[in-house]
Amino acid sequence: MSEFEPTIVAFFCNWCTYTAADLAGTSRLSYPHNIRIIRIMCTGMVDPQYIIKAFLEGADGVLVSGCRPGDCHYINGNYKARRRIKLLREILPQFGFDQQRLRLTWIGASDGVHLSEIMRAFTAQIKALGPSQTKLKMVI
Amino acid sequence: MTITAKIDLREQNPLEALQQFFAGILKLEDIAAILVPQRLPTKNTVMPTLVTDASFLGCVDPLAPAFPMNAARIASRLTRKPMGGKAAAVLRPCEIRAFIELVKLKQARREDILLISVDCLGAFQNREYSKFAGQNGTESTLRFYKNVMGGNINEMEGAEFAVACKACEYPVSENADIQIGLYGMKTGESILVKSQTEAGDHILKQLNLPETNEPSARQAAINALISQRTGYRDDMFAKTREASDSLDKMTAYFSNCVNCYNCRVACPVCYCRECVFVTDVFNHDPYQYLQWATRKGIIKMPTDTLFYHITRLAHMSTACVGCGQCSNACPNDIPLAELFRTIAHKTQKIFEYEAGRSLDEKPPLSEFREDEFKEIVGID
Structure with a gap:
């Protein structure tokens, strides 16, 4: 059987992490193809329902990544995101989702190298965790 | 300053005493209306009513084990903009807690409302309640009151209390302007009235009720009830998680x-x-x-x-x-x-x-x- 290739949904903020991903690209750095990037204006706009939907639709991992503290284009969206992620990391495990499947990172616009390292590390972690239970089963 | 007063019951009937107390509040100049659960004459059910004329308080029944809706929603509708007068609202402790959440969420205003809470005796699910109340609702409420005060807080005459009530550790509201106490008082003899805020003080002062001290048995009774409920709650948490x-x-x-x-x-x-x-x-x-x-x-x-x-x-x-x-x-x-x-x-x-x-x-x-x-x- 071929190796398990996880599906990872990544919400990247326009101003920092997405720019870092651009930089990684122009710098010819590679990162695993498992990651599907969704570009958003700010991590502060990631409603918990987006993350829940991703998991219920079969995502093996979700990564939310925004600006470093103090760098948020909208002043404090990243701090608000941190509270929401904290909330979800409390709710989801109750239903059998491993906490490790949902991660928050802060990656600055100039951190292309850091970004590709994070993506590699996260993909490896999710591979080790194995497929999410929603992948094949009927979800009501 | 907190005012603590006692109302003696006639013929062991707390509903009549509450009715008179609410009528007294409604007659005060600064209270334009009162939101209070009443037994509807058309059907044997209890719903929140907004009353401006004290002669329409005849069916007041905040003790009935009926909880058809969380009246915090109604209180929010009445206060989200100025109403043109101050209203008093008789709510259960959980309704007051929900109302406070709504104020914080900018869906209601605390300014024009006087919150009155009666110690909560718990309630049945809607379906259970109509079976329990039968034809004579008022009489069933008085039976219920005596039953709960006698320590029976899970089941009565085959009707089970709602799980939320059995697991509720807030039978008494700390945030009401005026608290009406039942627990720890002599069943069928008297109820306690206590102001917890300045607004509450202001109202009780005008009513000139005979002042008293809170009986020490009250806090003990409340604590015992809370620990019993917390036990049930933790058990419920474990079962639900599983x-x-x-x-x-x-x-x-x-x-x-x-x-x-x-x-x-x-x-x-x-x-x-x-x-x-x-x-x-x-x-x-x-x-x-x-x-x-x-x-x-x-x-x-x-x-x-x-x-x-x-x-x-x-x-x-x-x-x-x-x-x-x-x-x-x-x-x-x-x-x-x-x-x-x-x-x-x-x-x-x-x-x-x-x-x-x-x-x-x-x-x-x-x-x-x-x-x-x-x-x-x-x-x-």
Whole structure:
């Protein structure tokens, strides 16, 4: 059987992490193809329902990544995101989702190298965790 | 200064005493109306009524084990803009806690309302209540009062108390302007009236009730009740966690859900004018269903059931007061209150928050601190 290739949904903020991903690209750095990037204006706009939907639709991992503290284009969206992620990391495990499947990172616009390292590390972690239970089963 | 007074009961009837007390408040110049649960003459049921004329207070019944809705919603409707006068509202402790959440969420105003709470005796589910009340509702309420005061707080005449009530550790409201005490008072002899704020003081002063001291038995009775309820609650948490700790079990838990959204409508703190689940976002095109079904070979219809409930947990669990109206509203008897309280207990704890505790604490998701939860950032 071929190796398990996880599906990872990544919400990247326009101003920092997405720019870092651009930089990684122009710098010819590679990162695993498992990651599907969704570009958003700010991590502060990631409603918990987006993350829940991703998991219920079969995502093996979700990564939310925004600006470093103090760098948020909208002043404090990243701090608000941190509270929401904290909330979800409390709710989801109750239903059998491993906490490790949902991660928050802060990656600055100039951190292309850091970004590709994070993506590699996260993909490896999710591979080790194995497929999410929603992948094949009927979800009501 | 706190005013503590006692009202003696005639013929062991607390309802008559409450009726007179409320009439006294309504006659005061600064109170224009009173929101109070009354037995409706047309049918043997208890609903909130807004009364401006004291002669219409004849069917006051805040002690009935009927809890058809969380009246915090009504109080919010009455106070979201100036009403043109001050209203008094007789609410259960969980209704007051929900009202406080709504004030913080900018859905209600605390200024023009005098909150009065009667010690909560608990309630039945709607269906149970109509069976229990039978033809003579008032008489059944008096029976119920004596029963609960006698220490029977789980079941009566074959009707079981609502799970939310059995697990409720807030039988007495700390946030009401005026608290009406039953616990720790001599059953059928007297009730306690106590002001807890300046507004409450101001009202009680004008009523000139005979002052007294709070009997020491009262706090002891309340503590005993709370510890009994907390025991039940923790037991319920453990059972609910066990029943929902995997995707399969969750699927089973919600398999009866038909997406009627009654739980959301009944929820006092679910305040959005338009819930995302009824917007066009969820008005899927027919081909979308076919695509979903094709991917896994089968999908359950209607779709988005679990999605709805988990999203609702994420959106409102930090404001959940555990009133149990979600369970009351469910047409298919899904034990919603159990699950929502279990999760809400956890989510409120991580933010050191308690829904309805204080007006000074901001809702957890509307604020942040710079140096918190550092451990969840990053990949390690």
